[in-house]
Amino acid sequence: MEHQSYIISPEDGWIVIAGLSVLWIGLGYYWGRRAKSMDGYMLAGRRVGLALGTATVMATWVTSNTTMLAPQFALELGIWGMIAYSTAALGLLLFAPLAKRIRALMPMGYTSGDFIRLRYGKPAWILFLLISIFYGFVWLISMGMAGGILMNAIAGIPYEIGMSVILFVCVAYTLFGGLYAVIGTDYIQSLLILIGIVIIGVAVFQIVDFNEIYSDLRTDKPMLLSAILPASIMAVFNNLLFGVGEVFHSNVWWSRVFAMSKKAGRRAYLLGGLIWLPVPVAAGFIALASGSLGINITRPDMVGPLVAANVLGEAGTIVVFMVFFCSLASSLDSLLASTSDLITQDIYKKMIKPDASDGHLRKASSRIVLVLGFVAWLVCLPRIGTLADVLFFAGPLVASTIWPIATGLFWRKANTRGAIAGMIAGSVTGMIFYFTVGWYSASLVGAATSMIVVVLFTHLYPAKFDWHKLDEKTALTRA
Amino acid sequence: MTFPYRTSTLAGWQFSLVLLLVSSLPSVAQERPAFRGQDKRTTHDGHVRLQWRSVASDAVYEVQQSTTHDFKHPITIYQGPDRATFVSGLPNGVYYYRLRSNSGGWSEPITLTVEHYSLQLAFTLAGLGAVVFLLTVALVVKGTAKDAQ
Numbered sequence: 255m256e257h258q259s260y261i262i263s264p265e266d267g268w269i270v271i272a273g274l275s276v277l278w279i280g281l282g283y284y285w286g287r288r289a290k291s292m293d294g295y296m297l298a299g300r301r302v303g304l305a306l307g308t309a310t311v312m313a314t315w316v317t318s319n320t321t322m323l324a325p326q327f328a329l330e331l332g333i334w335g336m337i338a339y340s341t342a343a344l345g346l347l348l349f350a351p352l353a354k355r356i357r358a359l360m361p362m363g364y365t366s367g368d369f370i371r372l373r374y375g376k377p378a379w380i381l382f383l384l385i386s387i388f389y390g391f392v393w394l395i396s397m398g399m400a401g402g403i404l405m406n407a408i409a410g411i412p413y414e415i416g417m418s419v420i421l422f423v424c425v426a427y428t429l430f431g432g433l434y435a436v437i438g439t440d441y442i443q444s445l446l447i448l449i450g451i452v453i454i455g456v457a458v459f460q461i462v463d464f465n466e467i468y469s470d471l472r473t474d475k476p477m478l479l480s481a482i483l484p485a486s487i488m489a490v491f492n493n494l495l496f497g498v499g500e501v502f503h504s505n506v507w508w509s510r511v512f513a514m515s516k517k518a519g520r521r522a523y524l525l526g527g528l529i530w531l532p533v534p535v536a537a538g539f540i541a542l543a544s545g546s547l548g549i550n551i552t553r554p555d556m557v558g559p560l561v562a563a564n565v566l567g568e569a570g571t572i573v574v575f576m577v578f579f580c581s582l583a584s585s586l587d588s589l590l591a592s593t594s595d596l597i598t599q600d601i602y603k604k605m606i607k608p609d610a611s612d613g614h615l616r617k618a619s620s621r622i623v624l625v626l627g628f629v630a631w632l633v634c635l636p637r638i639g640t641l642a643d644v645l646f647f648a649g650p651l652v653a654s655t656i657w658p659i660a661t662g663l664f665w666r667k668a669n670t671r672g673a674i675a676g677m678i679a680g681s682v683t684g685m686i687f688y689f690t691v692g693w694y695s696a697s698l699v700g701a702a703t704s705m706i707v708v709v710l711f712t713h714l715y716p717a718k719f720d721w722h723k724l725d726e727k728t729a730l731t732r733a
Numbered sequence: 734m735t736f737p738y739r740t741s742t743l744a745g746w747q748f749s750l751v752l753l754l755v756s757s758l759p760s761v762a763q764e765r766p767a768f769r770g771q772d773k774r775t776t777h778d779g780h781v782r783l784q785w786r787s788v789a790s791d792a793v794y795e796v797q798q799s800t801t802h803d804f805k806h807p808i809t810i811y812q813g814p815d816r817a818t819f820v821s822g823l824p825n826g827v828y829y830y831r832l833r834s835n836s837g838g839w840s841e842p843i844t845l846t847v848e849h850y851s852l853q854l855a856f857t858l859a860g861l862g863a864v865v866f867l868l869t870v871a872l873v874v875k876g877t878a879k880d881a882q
């Protein structure tokens with residue numbers, strides 16, 4: 255263990271964890287009773303309104319990546335790093351019009367995989383599933399790791415135990431309640447996150463001296479104030495395109511589109527993006543104060559929790575602990591539910607057991623949640639790399655899906671060859687840049703390559719896609 | 734202090750006091766602290782994470798940074814019980830780091846070379862990213878407008 259400076263006692267940490275765990279599992283069980291059909295379990299009955307929709311979008315996007323990675327960005331890349339992280343809001347804002355289009359084209363759709371299969375056919379679908387499941391799993395691992403790191407740094411709870419507890423709690427309530435539980439708990443979690451961030455923000459503004467922070471940064475870390483720090487200049491558009499790729503392709507966001515009522519989707523994504531926008535700036539700023547406050551940072555991904563907890567003292571640390579626990583749980587549950595939906599619908603139902611009943615699928619979905627949780631736990635145990643290392647490895651893969659998805663939704667001429675070639679070429683070139691230049695160029699290069707390839711193939715081999723094919727149930731009835 | 738471990742760094746006079754007290758005690762053979770990882774490192778983004786091995790469970794460490802090999806004008810960047818520290822925001826140049834615990838001697842120094850990426854590469858990639866983003870926005874806006882019609 256490299257950090258010996260715990261902020262609260264393990265006993266206090268356990269009390270907070272136990273209280274929140276009982277609350278989430280209890281609510282998951284309560285809301286789960288409403289999920290009687292498969293549509294109810296997977297898509298919360300397809301009637302989620304604007305308030306719940308906005309809350310679940312915002313809470314899911316305020317992940318450990320916002321509360322822990324945004325400060326890491328500021329600490330490593332300075333002012334531009336902070337701005338770079340907040341550009342991820344554009345992913346949600348840009349997805350808002352797509353949400354309306356998706357709901358109109360696929361009124362009874364289930365997953366993002368459904369769209370790729372119906373739009374581009376089986377080979378593109380398999381490639382997309384590989385990318386999407388890999389990304390979902392990497393995100394899940396980064397969340398599990400973040401939970402363990404957080405509990406260890408703040409309360410001295412051993413990493414393995416903290417990580418196991420948060421994974422167990424999220425698996426338990428997702429298992430009981432499906433998307434009903436996920437969206438319901440997201441609502442409460444988003445309120446707790448927002449209240450907590452306001453408390454932390456007010457406290458930091460009262461305690462730190464801005465002139466001193468600026469002066470210390472100029473002396474000790476001058477490049478963090480530089481407007482021409484090369485790595486951070488690259489990171490701005492890299493992070494932006496990574497965020498767009500994450501939202502455009504991931505079933506986390508598509509399942510919410512299918513779960514929301516027709517009118518709520520577009521507005522919920524717009525509002526969620528706008529509410530989320532200032533959060534990484536606020537979270538990132540406090541990292542810049544770490545030097546002036548004399549706080550030693552042993553791991554860059556722990557700078558946010560450590561500074562917030564040190565500024566607020568023991569009582570305030572409990573607020574910090576709750577905010578981080580909520581931000582982790584709200585993303586972990588969404589990932590478990592949406593990745594399980596993707597595997598249940600796209601692999602189990604479509605490839606293994608096409609005649610499976612709703613009851614059978616529900617059982618399969620529960621088992622998949624359990625297996626996902628267990629495998630994530632196994633991979634999290636060795637504590638590989640920092641959060642950024644883990645997460646940004648998937649960057650070029652998801653960025654390569656932006657143009658195949660966007661053109662697939664709006665261009666009749668977009669075709670299978672372009673989608674497959676775009677995803678492969680984007681992923682490969684992005685990976686090459688990941689290993690040769692750094693993570694802050696990988697998504698950017700992946701998205702650019704994919705865009706060029708998709709546009710080229712659309713021009714060379716234009717398709718004439720019939721949009722009605724995307725409404726699978728109606729198409730089947732007609733047939 | 735309200736909490737036993739709240740403060741992760743020690744003030745200069747506190748550290749000197751610890752060193753004085755320890756040096757006045759009968760000498761106990763203790764391993765000299767050493768950094769983990771390579772002795773010569775290069776970074777393209779101006780940050781580095783320094784880690785070191787523990788020499789004793791209650792050891793207090795001091796890490797110094799200098800721009801000269803002989804540590805003529807060192808800056809203490811960390812004092813305390815942790816076994817790692819993170820340095821960022823460094824301009825181009827060569828930096829030297831050394832470490833000691835309250836048992837005495839300095840470790841062998843390690844060298845960090847900071848070579849930021851060229852601005853030409855940074856602006857080229859950022860420009861490419863801006864083009865991809867603007868074209869994506871145009872695609873979505875145009876598609877949505879057409880859909881509305």
